[in-house]
Structures are given as structure tokens and as C-alpha cells.
Amino acid sequence: MPEKKWHTYDRKETITYWNTDAKEGLSREEAADRLEIHGPNELPEAKNESAVLKFIRHFNDILIYILLAAAVITGVLGHYIDTVVILLVAFINAAIGYMQENKAEKALQGIRNMLSLEAVTVRDGVRQNVSASELVPGDVVLLNAGDKVPADLRIVESSNLAAEEAALTGESTSSEKKTSPLPEDTVLGDQENMVFSGTAVTSGSGKGIVVAVGEQTEIGKINRSISEVEELKTPLMRQTDRFGKTVAFAILGSSFFIFLFGYFVRDYAAGELLLSIIGLAVAAIPEGLPAIISIILALGVQNMARRKAIVRNLPSVETLGAVTVICSDKTGTLTKNEMTVTSILTKDHRYEVTGTGYDPAGEIQLDGSQVNTESRTDLFDFLASMKTCNDASLTKKPDGSWVMNGEPTEGCLLTAAEKADISIPQYEVIQKIPFDSEYKYMAVLADTPEGRRIFVKGAPDRLFDLARGSGDFNEDSWQQAMKKRASKGERVLAAGMIQVDQAKETLTHEDLTQDFTLLGLAGIIDPPREEAVIAVRECASAGIRVKMITGDHKDTAAAIGRQLGIGDGVKGLEGREIDEMTDEELDEAILEYDIFARTSPDNKLRIVKALQDNDQVAAMTGDGVNDAPALKRADIGVAMGIKGTEAAKESAQMILVDDNFETIVGAVEEGRRVYANLKKTILYILPTNGGQALLITIAILLGTSMPLSPLQILWVNMVIAVTVSLALAFEPLEEGTMKEKPRPVQTPLLTPYYIFRVVFVSILIAGTSFAVYLYMLQNGVEEQMLQSIVLQTIVILQMFHLFNCRNETGFAFNKNFFKNKTAFIVSALLIVLQMFILYVPFMNTAFGTVPIGLEFWIIPAAMGVLLFIVIEIEKTITRKIAGRNN
Incomplete structure (x- = not known):
């Protein structure tokens, strides 16, 4: 490749460098040789990851590793039901993640779809169509309006050539093309002697030399840039990673020391103690949390879809x-990416034009009132000039929308004419001078009821040159008006007119130099x-x-x-x-x-x-x-x-x-609601794990039998996860959330207050459950009955705790209390599932439970009410402390 950039080369240098000919092109043999050297004009296919690997990747979580280790140990010890249930939990979590997050990379294919399929080139002096993939550097490519550019080309011939490059450069108007070289520091959007692969020719014709194909094109560089860009983890994923590691190390560390204590101090048998430690680990691991997070995020995706925002992966x-x-x-x-005339300035008046885009709904106003165009000759002549000296077209579709074909700046002039209160004529054109960037105007010779006229439209400075010398042309006034519009970010176009003899049949540039009347200026903008x-x-x-x-x-x-x-x-x-x-x-x-x-x-x-x-x-x-x-x-x-x-x-x-940019605000609102509900869910579910783990730890430290088996612990975790935990996903946005600043990126999932709440509630649940356990144990209740009562107590306490968590620190009985009907439905479902595990024989066999009496529904419910009141008191104290500190 050359040291210089292609836009700095002149026409001859480019042709010489590639050893080609602007008229004859390459020979077929030379083109074939270059195709071998440079390869096809294509972008590389993206490598697709297999579905199996995508699925396995969802097991890549430290908490799942601990769960799988627990499954292996229970299998070795012969507790196969425990093994199957633990593995099933891990599999379900992975399946949810796989189904909800298919991260297949399609960006490269999206870019490939932009590339032209065919190109018109010259080889051996013969014009021919070839596949765009067969183009090679040095090929001569012919361009016409409507063509998609097949490769990066250095323009060597241009006849009113313009290309629409918004997809590549972000510019809202077409770029006019010329052949002269440009300075080296010319940015991509100003490289007027180049056209780029994937863009489109909007007008004129031209010829270019292929200077880059495939990955070497500008679109190819972007393609390569996409493939090299590192995809960052979302804030939530970074937080859950840190959270998972913290929980994992805490579980492993505490399990190790408790095992040593139980083995050496309490003289537990190694096998029995190991099962208890597995129960402790299973109790502490929030194995349902990944599934809950996925479900809450999936509900967020559905809500956003209803608000016109499609989310491609859940954490987003x-x-x-x-x-x-x-x-x-x-x-x-x-x-809008639709040019709009906002003002029209004539010698006598400044008119405002209402409405935006190509839909002609709007008015031309003077001093706030609609103008009677028929009585305003200056405005009528200006609009007629702009409409006649115009190559664009404006059509109304059956659905009522308007479609513009042609240059955006010409299309908006047609729209402005349509906004007049009368029909503006588009006079018959006898001859025209097409627009060219060399002279920066377009002129037409047309028949009008007032006689034959020349209408001119173009850059104000060029039309000022033509009008200079006319008796009523005040250049200073017009210059000031133009600069004022330009300072507002508007593109300014001028219109002029020359009255000529009725017998005139031809039109030349020289015809524009005498008796030129400047009709006015149009201020054009791509409106917000x-x-x-x-x-x-x-x-x-x-x-x-x-x-x-x-x-x-x-x-x-x-x-x-x-x-x-x-x-x-x-x-x-x-x-x-x-x-x-x-x-x-x-x-x-x-x-x-x-x-x-x-x-x-x-x-x-x-x-x-x-x-x-x-x-x-x-x-x-x-x-x-x-x-x-x-x-x-x-x-x-x-x-x-x-x-x-x-x-x-x-x-x-x-x-x-x-x-709609406004849709982003709705999406931000939904994102904040989702995050708040995720934190509430964590605030709710961790005390379940913490309470159970603390309960098992107390039992080991005191040397008693296990209050719950590992399978029963899994049941509690999963039944809570699939019922009442989900209720928090439907909580509405708390008042004032959209007035708060975004949370700092380093904010942990567990703030100091959350840690306190988790520990506080865990102690309440574990203490209450262990008190019930000790009371029953002292009264000689047999083990299966004892474990069934403890299981029931923990579940009912968690059900009441749900209503504490629906508002982080606010009072539970607020205006949103009855809005979330799901909270009441899943509470009822939880009771049904508890009846299922306690009273269905095969569930009794699988989980080691037995039926219990009515009193063991009433007592846990009373304890649940007491737990609810205690936590509400704590929240009230916290609110008052926080209020004093603010």
C-alpha cells in the first residue's frame, strides 16, 4: 500500500500506481492475477460458536461449581436422590440462561449485507457487469444514480456525481463528488474525491478506480474494528460476579472450619458430618438466584418491548x-433525517414555515398568520422558482405518509411549496443546466403565464455574484440575512429569476449574467x-x-x-x-x-x-x-x-x-425499576439461605441432629425462588426514582445496610425456627415430624417477609400495596406447594416429610406476623436515622 492516502493522489497518480487505464481498464488476465493476490472483494465470515458450547458456558459460575461439587459428594456417599435434585437445579439454571441469552454475533453479517452484489466495470475496453466480489484494485468502475458502490473508489471522472454516505459518515445530506486531490488531513466526511463501499449514488454519473477491496475498504476496517472490540460485562454482571465470589469464599471458609469443629470437638462421624456440611453449603448457596435474575430481566425485556424498545440480551x-x-x-x-425549510426571506418579508419533514402538513406564515400567497408576488415567485428548478419528487402513499425521491434539499423545497395556501405551479422546463459543484447552481428555462423565464437555484454566494449590478440588489443586507441563518445551523439556498425573450430556446451559463433578480433565501435544517x-x-x-x-x-x-x-x-x-x-x-x-x-x-x-x-x-x-x-x-x-x-x-x-429518542427515557425508567426489584429480590432471598445456613450451623455447634435434610433445604430454596421471590419482579417503580442520580458504577449489590438487613432477618428466621426445633425436640417429637415442622416454619416466615421487602425502607402498607396482585397469587401458590410436600405420599417419601396438624399452620403464621412487625419497626428506625443524616 502507498504511504500517502488515496484522496491526496491526483487522477494520473492513481492510474499510474495501479497500472491501469481509465478508458480501457484492466485486461481479464490481469484482473484474474490480481484476484489471486488480493483475494475476493468480500468480508470474512464470522465463526459461529456451537450450541453445546454456548449451553456449557452457562455453568461457568463459582456458585454453580460448589453446587456441582456437592452433587458429586452426595453421589459418592450413595445419596442419589440428593444428587439428582442438585444436578436438576444446576441444569434448569443453565437452560434458562441459554434460552434467554442467545449471544450469536451477527454484526459482521449485517455489514456484509450492505455490500453491492454487482458492479459495472471496464475490462479490455469493454463495459461489462461483474460480481462485486470479483473486483480488484485498479479496476475501472462506472457509477450512475441508484448504484450501490461496490468498493472504495478514487473518482477520476464526475458529472454531477453525488453519494449518500450517512451510514458511513453520519452526514444528513449527499456528498458532491469531484476529482481534484485533497489535503492529507481531510476527514472521511470531506473526502469528495472518494466513494466508499456500501454507500449509494444519489445523482449524476462518474468513473472511479478501485483502490481498496474487502477488509481494506473503510467498511472493512469498521468490520475488523467490530470484531476486535472487547465486549464489556454489564454493571450487573460485574456486581453478581463479585457477589458470587464473596458468597462462595464465605461458604467454603465457614464450611471448612465448622467441619473441623464438628469432627474434632463434637465427635461427629466423618460421613454424617460431611452430609451435614453439604446441607450447610446447599443452604447457604442461593442456587435459585441466577434463575430469578434471568426471569426478572426477561420480564423487563417484555415490558420494554411494549414500550417500543427491543433488548437483545437480558443484562442490558x-x-x-x-x-x-x-x-x-x-x-x-x-x-428527523428529513430536511425542512423553516424560513423564507425575500426582499420585503421574512416568512416562517411550520411543520417538519416531508409531510406538507404546515403553513407559510407572516407575523404568526397564514399568508395569502396569491397576493404575495415575492413569495409566489420564490416558491414557483424552487419547485420548477427541481429534480426531486414528492408522492403520497396509500397509508397517508409521504415519500421523497431525490436530493433531500430539493425534496424539502417541494414540501415548502405544498404548504402554501394555493397550488404552486411547476412550469414546463424547456432546457436545464444541471447542478454541478464547480459552479454551485442549477438553472432551467421554463414557460410561465408571464412569459419565458430562467429560474436559478443554488449557493447564495454564487447567486449574489449573478445579482451583483442589479439596481435593487442590496448585497450587505442579503449577506447579513444569510449569515444569520447559517449561524443557526441552517443550510441556506438562494433562488433567482431572469425574464427572457419568448423565442429563446437554449440555455447557457452566459445567459445568467444579465438582468438577474434575486428572489430570496430559504433556511433549511434537519430539525430536532x-x-x-x-x-x-x-x-x-x-x-x-x-x-x-x-x-x-x-x-x-x-x-x-x-x-x-x-x-x-x-x-x-x-x-x-x-x-x-x-x-x-x-x-x-x-x-x-x-x-x-x-x-x-x-x-x-x-x-x-x-x-x-x-x-x-x-x-x-x-x-x-x-x-x-x-x-x-x-x-x-x-x-x-x-x-x-x-x-x-x-x-x-x-x-x-x-x-424515538424519548423511548430511551422509558427504557431507563424500566431499567431502574428492574434493578430496584433485583435488589429487593436479593434482600428477600438471602435471608432464606442465611437463616437455613445459620440453623444448620447452630445445630452442628450444639451437637444436635439436623433440623433439615439437604433435600428439604433445596426444596425451601427452590419453592421460594419459583413463587414468592418472583412477586418482586412485578413491583411498580417507587415514587421519585427518576429524580435520582444514576447509582455509582462501583456500588455493590450488598450495601452496608443490605448486609445488616440480611444478617438481622437471617438471625430472626434462624432463631425462631431453632426455638421451634428445640421445643419439639424436648417434647420427644420424632425426626421426620420435627423436620416437617421446621420446614413449614421457615417457609411461612419467608412468605410474610416478602411483604416487608416490597418497599426497601418505606412502610409496607403504602399506595402500591394492592397494585402488585402477583404477590398475593404467589403466596397462595406457595401454600398449595407446601400442602403438596406435606400431604402427598410420594412427596413424603422423596423428601422425608410427614403430614402435620392444623396447629402447625397457625403457630408459624403467628410467628410470621410477629416477624413482619419487628422488621417494619426496624425499617421505621432506619428511615428516621437516614432522614437525620440527609
Whole structure:
């Protein structure tokens, strides 16, 4: 490859470097030889992981390792029912994880789908269609409007050639192409002498030399970047990893020391003691927790789907609740990606145009009232000029929506004309001068009721040149008007007119130099979504900072940012400035700037990394293939479902079905609800394990028989997990949650207060259960009956404890108490399951239980009410202490 970049080469240098000919192209033989050297113009297939490996990966959890070890030991000791039940629990957890989280990587396939299937090339001087995969460097490719660009090409001929590159560069308007060389530091979005694989030709025609194929193309580099991006674990997964390791080491350590104590101090037999220790480990392990987390997250996924947000993997639901920064693409995400005329300036008046997009619903107003266009000659002539000097088309579909075909800037001019209160004519065109970037205007010769006229549309500075010398042309006034519109981030187009002789049949550039009347200026902008303005405000209220990352120019981005409430409307960083920064410098700048313009895919990726280096939880929204690497790297990537490319969708963890930025706020709300309910679930389920483990520990330390068998302990854990634990997944969002700042990324699942609550409730449950156990033991109750009563006591205590946990520290009987009907349904189900294990003969045999009398339902229920009251008293004291400390 050359040392210089292709856009710095002139036409002859490019042709010479690749030893080709712009007219004759390569020979078939040379093309075949180069295909052997460079390989096909394709992107590599992604390697798919086997389904078996994906399933096995879900056993990769330290708590599951301990559970599997317990299964092995019980099997060796001949307790096969225990072994089967333990293995079944582990298998169910893995199955849930596998079914809910299929992380197959489809991003590379999404990019491959963007590539052109065929190309028109010249070989041996003959024009021919070839498969795009057979293109080689040096091939001469012909381009026409509507073509998909098959490889990266250096333009050597251009006739009004323009390409739509929003998916690659983020620009909302087509890029006009020319042939002259450019400076080396020209950013991707400004490389006007290049077209890139996967983009589309919108107008004109041209010819280019293939300079890169396959992985060497810009889209190929992004493809490689995606495959190299490290996918980070979500905050929840990092927290549960730490939590799992902490619990595992605590279980193993305490089990080891209790075994030594029981063996050497209490003289237990080794086999009996080992079974008791296994019971202790099984009691302490929250083996149902992975399944509960998966189910709660799956419910969150369903809720988000109803709110127009599709989540591709479960942990991403919770991640949204922790987001501190949303990095949003501008075009099509914060804005409509539909150019809109917002103002029309004539010599006499300044008109406002309402409505956005290509739907002509709106009005042309003067001083707040709809204009009578027929009586406003200046406005009528301006609209007629813009409508006649136009190659776009606007059509209404049967469903009532409007479709624009052509250049976005021309399409919005048609829409503006449709907003007039009368029908604006599109006069018959006799001859035209097509738009070209060399002279920056388009002109048509047309017949009108007032005679034959030339209408001209183009860049204001060029039309000012044409109007200079006209008697009523005040250049200073027009210049000021143009600069004012441009300062607001608007693209400005001018329209002019020349009255000519009725016999005139031809049109040349020289015809535009005399008697030119400037009709006016149109201010055009890709408008912000109305709902995005509200969403940005809501993000600020929730402590979430929004940053705009776009391929557009800084002034345009700053102006849109000002309208949206992002940044100060002035400050911004450009891609070339980011390129010159070290990682350390960018880490500092990232906290200061909110507007990032003219960015490349690498810039976006570095921005996300810089935020993560500052301990920010970053969401990245986007719709283009240029967004894909950053979408994949971000803590959560959010792609647009309607206008997003397949590459963006497959790289993201969440897809907005309606392309509505406001949907993200709803998703954040759901994420915070999910996280709050996950913590409530942990706060609820751990005392079950803690109480049982403490109960077994007390029994070993005191040298008594076991209050529960390992199988009965598993029953308690699983029956609690599949019934009352799930009720907390349906808890509504607590009031004021969306006014709080995002939780710090280092916040542990178990805060000091949570640890206190778990220990406190564990002691209450274990102490109450052991008191019942001792009382029954002293009264000579036989072992199976004794264990059945203890089992019943623990389960009923947990059922009452559920209603304490529905609100973390608030009073249980609040306005949400009866909203969660699931809490009452699963409580009833728990009672049914308890009746099943206590009164069905085969369950008695499997779990070593016996039927119990009515009094052993009433006594645990009374104890449950007492437990509920004690915990509510503790919560009230905690609220008062917290209130004094705030």
C-alpha cells in the first residue's frame, strides 16, 4: 500500500500506481492475477460458536461449581436422590440462561449485507457487469444514480456525481463528488474525491478506480474494528460476579472450619458430618438466584418491548438503569433525517414555515398568520422558482405518509411549496443546466403565464455574484440575512429569476449574467425531533448527561445542540482535534465537551472508551455502520429500528422500534425499576439461605441432629425462588426514582445496610425456627415430624417477609400495596406447594416429610406476623436515622 492516502493522489497518480487505464481498464488476465493476490472483494465470515458450547458456558459460575461439587459428594456417599435434585437445579439454571441469552454475533453479517452484489466495470475496453466480489484494485468502475458502490473508489471522472454516505459518515445530506486531490488531513466526511463501499449514488454519473477491496475498504476496517472490540460485562454482571465470589469464599471458609469443629470437638462421624456440611453449603448457596435474575430481566425485556424498545440480551435491561451518559448520533436519532425549510426571506418579508419533514402538513406564515400567497408576488415567485428548478419528487402513499425521491434539499423545497395556501405551479422546463459543484447552481428555462423565464437555484454566494449590478440588489443586507441563518445551523439556498425573450430556446451559463433578480433565501435544517427535546430534559432530571456525536459540521451540530438543550450551543470538538489528542487528554476533554462533530468511527470508539475510563456507564445511540464499533463497545448500544442499518442493529444491545429518542427515557425508567426489584429480590432471598445456613450451623455447634435434610433445604430454596421471590419482579417503580442520580458504577449489590438487613432477618428466621426445633425436640417429637415442622416454619416466615421487602425502607402498607396482585397469587401458590410436600405420599417419601396438624399452620403464621412487625419497626428506625443524616 502507498504511504500517502488515496484522496491526496491526483487522477494520473492513481492510474499510474495501479497500472491501469481509465478508458480501457484492466485486461481479464490481469484482473484474474490480481484476484489471486488480493483475494475476493468480500468480508470474512464470522465463526459461529456451537450450541453445546454456548449451553456449557452457562455453568461457568463459582456458585454453580460448589453446587456441582456437592452433587458429586452426595453421589459418592450413595445419596442419589440428593444428587439428582442438585444436578436438576444446576441444569434448569443453565437452560434458562441459554434460552434467554442467545449471544450469536451477527454484526459482521449485517455489514456484509450492505455490500453491492454487482458492479459495472471496464475490462479490455469493454463495459461489462461483474460480481462485486470479483473486483480488484485498479479496476475501472462506472457509477450512475441508484448504484450501490461496490468498493472504495478514487473518482477520476464526475458529472454531477453525488453519494449518500450517512451510514458511513453520519452526514444528513449527499456528498458532491469531484476529482481534484485533497489535503492529507481531510476527514472521511470531506473526502469528495472518494466513494466508499456500501454507500449509494444519489445523482449524476462518474468513473472511479478501485483502490481498496474487502477488509481494506473503510467498511472493512469498521468490520475488523467490530470484531476486535472487547465486549464489556454489564454493571450487573460485574456486581453478581463479585457477589458470587464473596458468597462462595464465605461458604467454603465457614464450611471448612465448622467441619473441623464438628469432627474434632463434637465427635461427629466423618460421613454424617460431611452430609451435614453439604446441607450447610446447599443452604447457604442461593442456587435459585441466577434463575430469578434471568426471569426478572426477561420480564423487563417484555415490558420494554411494549414500550417500543427491543433488548437483545437480558443484562442490558438493567444496564440502562445505571447509565450516566448517553452518546447520541445526531442524524436520524436526535433529528428527523428529513430536511425542512423553516424560513423564507425575500426582499420585503421574512416568512416562517411550520411543520417538519416531508409531510406538507404546515403553513407559510407572516407575523404568526397564514399568508395569502396569491397576493404575495415575492413569495409566489420564490416558491414557483424552487419547485420548477427541481429534480426531486414528492408522492403520497396509500397509508397517508409521504415519500421523497431525490436530493433531500430539493425534496424539502417541494414540501415548502405544498404548504402554501394555493397550488404552486411547476412550469414546463424547456432546457436545464444541471447542478454541478464547480459552479454551485442549477438553472432551467421554463414557460410561465408571464412569459419565458430562467429560474436559478443554488449557493447564495454564487447567486449574489449573478445579482451583483442589479439596481435593487442590496448585497450587505442579503449577506447579513444569510449569515444569520447559517449561524443557526441552517443550510441556506438562494433562488433567482431572469425574464427572457419568448423565442429563446437554449440555455447557457452566459445567459445568467444579465438582468438577474434575486428572489430570496430559504433556511433549511434537519430539525430536532420534538420528543427528543423533552427526552433530553428528562435525562438531565434523572442525572444523565447527553452528548451529541455526529459527522456533521460543528456549527450545525452546536446549533442543533442548543435547540435540544445539549451543551452551550458554542463549544464543540471536531474529529481532527480528537485525532491529535492522547488518550489521557481525551479523558479530560470528554467531561468538558458535549458536542463532537466531523467524527470518524474511530473517534466515536475513543469517546466511549474515554467515558468508561472516567467510570461512566455509557450508552451509545446510532443508526449507521459508522456507529457499529462504538455501539458494540458501549455499556449499552442503542440502534434505530426503522432507519438503522443492519450492522448497527446487530452491534447494539437494544433497538428502538420507533426510532424515538424519548423511548430511551422509558427504557431507563424500566431499567431502574428492574434493578430496584433485583435488589429487593436479593434482600428477600438471602435471608432464606442465611437463616437455613445459620440453623444448620447452630445445630452442628450444639451437637444436635439436623433440623433439615439437604433435600428439604433445596426444596425451601427452590419453592421460594419459583413463587414468592418472583412477586418482586412485578413491583411498580417507587415514587421519585427518576429524580435520582444514576447509582455509582462501583456500588455493590450488598450495601452496608443490605448486609445488616440480611444478617438481622437471617438471625430472626434462624432463631425462631431453632426455638421451634428445640421445643419439639424436648417434647420427644420424632425426626421426620420435627423436620416437617421446621420446614413449614421457615417457609411461612419467608412468605410474610416478602411483604416487608416490597418497599426497601418505606412502610409496607403504602399506595402500591394492592397494585402488585402477583404477590398475593404467589403466596397462595406457595401454600398449595407446601400442602403438596406435606400431604402427598410420594412427596413424603422423596423428601422425608410427614403430614402435620392444623396447629402447625397457625403457630408459624403467628410467628410470621410477629416477624413482619419487628422488621417494619426496624425499617421505621432506619428511615428516621437516614432522614437525620440527609
